[in-house]
Amino acid sequence: MDARILSFEVLLEFENSKRWLRNVRNDYFGVKKPPRLACERTTVLTNEVVKWKRLLDTIINANLHKPSVKLKFPVRNLLRLGVYELLIDEASPDYAVVDSYVKLSRRNIGPHITGFTNAVLRKISGSGKYVFNGKFPENIAVGLSYPDWLVEKWSTYYGMNNTVRLCEYFNGPGQMMVRRNWLKIEHDALVQKLLDDKIHVKQFPLTNHYYIVEKGAGLLLKHQLFQKGFISVQDRAAGAVVELLNPKPGETVLDVCSAPGTKTFYIAEMMQGTGSLIATDISERRMKLCVQDSIRHNQNWIKWKINDASKDVFPKADRVLIDAPCSGTGTIGQKSEIRWRRKLNQLQKFQKQQLEILINISNYVKEGGILCYATCSLEKEENWDVIKAFLKLNNQYKIDTSDHCLPKKWFNKPGVMETFPPRDKVIGMFAVRLRHIGK
Secondary structure, three states, rough: OOOHHHHHHHHHHHHOOOOOHHHHHHHHHHHHHHHHHHHHHHHHHHHHHHOHHHHHHHHHHOOOOOOOOOOOHHHHHHHHHHHHHHOOOOOHHHHHHHHHHHHHHHHHOOOHHHHHHHHHHHHOOOOOOOOOOOOOOOOHHHHHHHHEEEEEEHHHHHHHHHHHHHHHHHHHOOOOOEEOOOOOHHHHHHHHHHHHHOOOEEEEOOOOEEEEEEEOOOOOOOOOOHHHHOOEEEOOOHHHHHHHHHOOOOOOEEHHHHOOOOHHHHHHHHOOOOOEEEEEOOOOHHHHHHHHHHHHHHHOEEEEOOOOOOOOOOOOOEEEEOOOOOOOOHHHHOOOHHHHOOOHHHHHHHHHOOOHHHHHHHHHHEEEEEEEEEEEOOOOHOOHHHHHHHHHHOOOOOOOOOOOOHEEEEEEEEEEEEOHHHOOOOOEEEEEEEEOOOO
């Protein structure tokens, strides 16, 4: 099946649903079973069109006879794909791109739209490469394709130069990272087994267990090392949260908001299968996926439970991880649609929920125990503001600044991890280790 047609259909379904783009795309791949190259090209086209949506729409509107006209989405969807290939992508010559989308418009929308499609795309094709030759609009948010509120917010916190760095980094090529289960396989054996199947990995700096996938990412999830739980897909910063928690063999550990379970399985590795590990989440659907993934990891000792971390009762634990529900703005490089789906007014709702969870779960940490709060958000409302509010309400806790082996540059304050993606080459992750000091 042609990647352009498949991309057109995937984006239509994505626009009409609240699902993640990756899930919509994978469903189409499962049903239509296109060739590998078509899958790879569809992945690129759909990811990039969602990423550059604002810039693409700005270019399209500027080239309409009536810029205020409201295009029906199937037409706008088709034009976004065409304009992306003409001005940002370099895979095909312009004439071939225009011809292909004119034919696609006739087949998938109707012959009445072919003249319009041809005229708009031909006009735009004469304007030259747009994004990578410095021809940005004056508005940075338009040129880098982000909502105004997010760019304004980041510029207040990081400064404009670092905000541009952040936006450009998230717009760049994504990278897959995997964690090696050190209990199951050694470094040399892992690298060689992957290389034998044309998957190239490079060890992430200053770590023994994390690898950047440089080639063959599309083959990885079908590889026997993944299927048998020898490796897991996980960003280095996400794994660092577990290392900050520092669970020990034989302890009782509680992981709330645990789905999809990747951090839970890393906790299990660090506990070496001994002690008690209780993983909970409010979503029954996501918890079922965790239980199924336990089979792949051969981890049948983890206790999976459906609980509401903001109000339910839990057993007392030596260490507790709260990987709190959040806006996810630190993962925009992996999920471009987050930039469009999140709104400024949602941050206060997340903050309220996060504080409720933190207050409730703090009751279930043993005296002297550790509570680690984390988000994959870059927003201070969900991060430091939550911690400050909690510490004002609860004098039984203090930030724990014990030694750890994580990079010092990831810590703005002792015990407070806050990564900056362009500098650290990881997702945006915030984490604080708190110790229960008693009354």
